[in-house]
Amino acid sequence: MTTRTAASTSPNDTPIVSMDMITKTFPGVKALDQVKLDLYPGQVTALVGENGAGKSTTVKILTGIYVPDGGTIRINGDAIAFASPNEAAAAGITAIHQETVLFDELSVAENIYIGHAPRTRFGLIDKAAMHRAATKLLDDIGAPFSAHTPLRDLGIANKHLVAIARALSVDARVVIMDEPTAALSHKEIEELYALVETLKSQGKAILFISHKFDEIFRIADRYTVFRDGAFVGDGKIADISEGDLVKMMVGRSVDQIFPTRSHDVGEEVLKIVGYDHPTEFADINFTLNRGEILGFYGLVGAGRSEFMQALFGITKPAKGVCRINGDIKVIRSPADAVGNGIVYVPEDRGKQGAIIGLPIFQNITLPSLGKTSRNGFLKLAEEFKLAREYSQRLDLRAASLDQDVGNLSGGNQQKVVIAKWLATLPQVIILDEPTKGIDIGSKAAVHEFMAELAAQGLSVIMVSSEIPEVIGMSDRVIVMRDGRIAAELAGDDLTPETLVRHAAGISTPTKGAAA
Amino acid sequence: MTDTVQTRHVPDRLQGRAARLLKSWEALLLGVAIAIFVINSFASPYFLSAWNLSDATFNFTEKAMIAFAMALLIISGEIDLSVASIIALASTAMGLAVQHGAGTPELVVIGLTVGLLCGAFNGFFVTVLGLPSIVVTIGTMSLFRGISYIILGDDAFRGYPASFAWFGQGYIYWVFTVEMLFFVVIALVYGVLLHKTNFGRAVYAIGNNPTGALFSGIRVARVKFILFLLTGVMSGIAAICLTSRLGSTRPSIATGMELEVVTMVVLGGVNILGGSGTIPGVVIAAFVMGLVTFGFGLLNVPGIVMSIFIGLLLIGVIALPRLWAMVAARRKS
DSSP: OOSOOOOOSSOOOSOSEEEEEEEEEETTEEEEEEEEEEEOTTOEEEEEOOTTSSHHHHHHHHTTSSOOSEEEEEETTEEEOOSSHHHHHHTTEEEEOTTOOOOTTSBHHHHHHTTSOOBOTTSSBOHHHHHHHHHHHHHHTTOSSOTTSBGGGSOHHHHHHHHHHHHHHTTOSEEEEESTTTTOOHHHHHHHHHHHHHHHHTTOEEEEEOSOHHHHHHHOSEEEEEETTEEEEEEEGGGOOHHHHHHHHHOOOOOOOOOOOOOOOOSEEEEEEEEEOSSSOOOEEEEEETTOEEEEEEOTTSSHHHHHHHHTTSSOOSEEEEEETTEEEOOOSHHHHHHTTEEEEOSOIIIIISOTTSBHHHHHHGGGHHHHEETTEEOHHHHHHHHHHHHHHTTOOOSOTTSBGGGSOHHHHHHHHHHHHHTTOOSEEEEESTTTTOOHHHHHHHHHHHHHHHHTTOEEEEEOOOHHHHHHHOSEEEEEETTEEEEEEEGGGOOHHHHHHHHHTOOOOOOSOOO | OTTTSOOOOOOSOSSOHHHHHHTSHHHHHHHHHHHHHHHHHHHOTTSSOHHHHHHHGGGTHHHHHHHHHHHHHHHTTOOOTTHHHHHHHHHHHHHHHHHTTOOHHHHHHHHHHHHHHHHHHHHIIIIISOOOHHHHHHHHHHHHHHHHHHHHTTOOBOOOOGGGGHHHHOEEETTEEHHHHHHHHHHHHHHHHHHHBHHHHHHHHHHHOHHHHHHTTOOHHHHHHHHHHHHHHHHHHHHHHHHHHHSSBOTTTTTTHHHHHHHHHHHTTOOTTSSOOOHHHHHHHHHHHHHHHHHHHHTTOOHHHHHHHHHHHHHHHHHHHHHHHHHHHHHHO
16 A cells, blocks of 8 residues: 555546436345446546445446436436446446456457447448457557457456457447456456556546455545445545545444354364365365354355355365264265255355246255155155245245245245255255345345254354355354465454455454554 | 244145146147047048057057157257167167077067167266267267168168067057057156156256256256166167067168157157156157048058148147237237
């Protein structure tokens, strides 16, 4: 923070884009509540906030994917309303997402100009003109590959450059970068910074979304902080310290009530020693006790879900030992994991959790068919009995147990997935973002139920990116960063500030005052 | 929570068995089958004869044996287009064995073994190497039949033992053929396997959502491999019956049968994208195709018209519910 270059070179102080009183509501959730955001030409504005603060929704409104329920967006002073992504693009707003949609089988030039390629007199694509223009764009941003290269031959960093060139090809005035460095190496990040400087010098307004405080303080000129869909504050980066920014980001009124739990835990159930993976995680060691809720916190891409899937046998760790009740167990498949009492409630409910298209009762009994059948033959009465028992336990709301899971709400689908696993009588249940995308009421029910499971002696691993949930529910929290365990926190050490610091890798432990 | 929250009652089912049955695809298809039967019996005086109807069953029994296994494979989201070529290869292997003096028991073992090995070959590429089954089995479709052509050239194997004729030409009682017995037994076995066992439930789960099934602890690759083995073995049984019925083996045996098998499965209400379908549906589809072929045969309708009709029937029966829904939706608005 002390070595910040004097970036502000006579900045224009009237914003290009000005969002005011923007509100967006989804069924059950108020994603944005009267937020404001200004973007200035030739400046980088960092949008800071936890997961669920409303950053992605803001980006989607700016790029015309969502239509806001209320508020105004002004571009150079004129109020506008985007009816479609095309209109946002025509207004010169372009976004580079974490995973930009590109086409592997096309060339770099075709990727840059797809949808707006130069045409010949006959209406065909003018390949020569397209390649000339693409080559110039690539030269401008210093890309080390030719416009003819097939995209599939490029690495992730170079694909990012293609995405940037594509963004520039439409003559953008506003460039949105959504966690652009999440997948990049150190050297590539430096190159990206240089590119951002180039874009600034061309007078473009840049919205920079990142969880990494070092890069925010390195390249941003301004900041805007959202929390729980509401505007918290904005200003110039030069006028704020890291500590204050963290406080603005997490300092919430604790309005969510979590169930009170005794933190007495039983004997060791699970012990993980030296789990390693070639790319996703390394050197994971921890223990889990009976009746304990162990939180896993970290930024997106910290390797939490990847590790959990290795624990569940979906991916194979390169090395590492898993002990259950002291015995070494080899888990090569989810079937092995379930057999050893480890079950996993995935984050991606629709794809990995519930089997849409099968009725509720068949979803619930799927991993327990061994119990509800005789010699491999189904016994429907037994299946309905088991499904009834667990749907009642989870207070499932459905028309009938024969109903397709696809027709249920997100919260009730989650209940079906949890019921499915509880019916197997597991020892360890892994919940990956258990309350993501479900309404407040169901959230409280899931929290209460989790506490009850732990009280009954089940060991719970909860992967969560929501700080209040992590702190409110966990006995202990493991923070992961870049595929490794960054810290293990419990008791008084477990605060929003410590979580964010360890997850983002902020070294200075002093609170507040800095610089 | 069980004692603090009042327990909510969710009924097991909303519709009774009869209501579900009435609304099913199978009911619609059964209507079509009955209609064709009635039309046929008016169109030709020879139709309603026990012996003629008995002969007519040969039009579908062999195909249906494969179709039952294929139904499970398609429900699981895979397909096997090499089944007719497996018949050619199995038949060729049996013919070769006959030239070296093999008896009926050996021939049966050889037919079944070749089918099993071909199924294992397909299954290996799909489940172990993770290749798409449609590509793998288009490849093995050429490969298996190609081997038959290399072995046989323009020749044919004959000289099957007299006892071998039982499978394709034998009768159990009166007009009831051995193949009919096989058809009934195999239909029952696959009906139970798909609808009454844990294995069948896994097949549905995989077809609906392979990732979700894997995440539910189902051994997806193992189930799919078994399905390829079953399809191979059923092709082997069909090869035994067909070879026995024809009494000879040419490399062109059963050419194009894979598409008729798939047609039968899809006509039976199995979703070509996987996830749904029933064995009773395939049984009725087998009868429909058999009745159409036989009825047209009696009326001396050329083969090409027959395939046009089957094609239209397939598209029509599939499009009908969709069209119905569109009309209903328009009427509402």
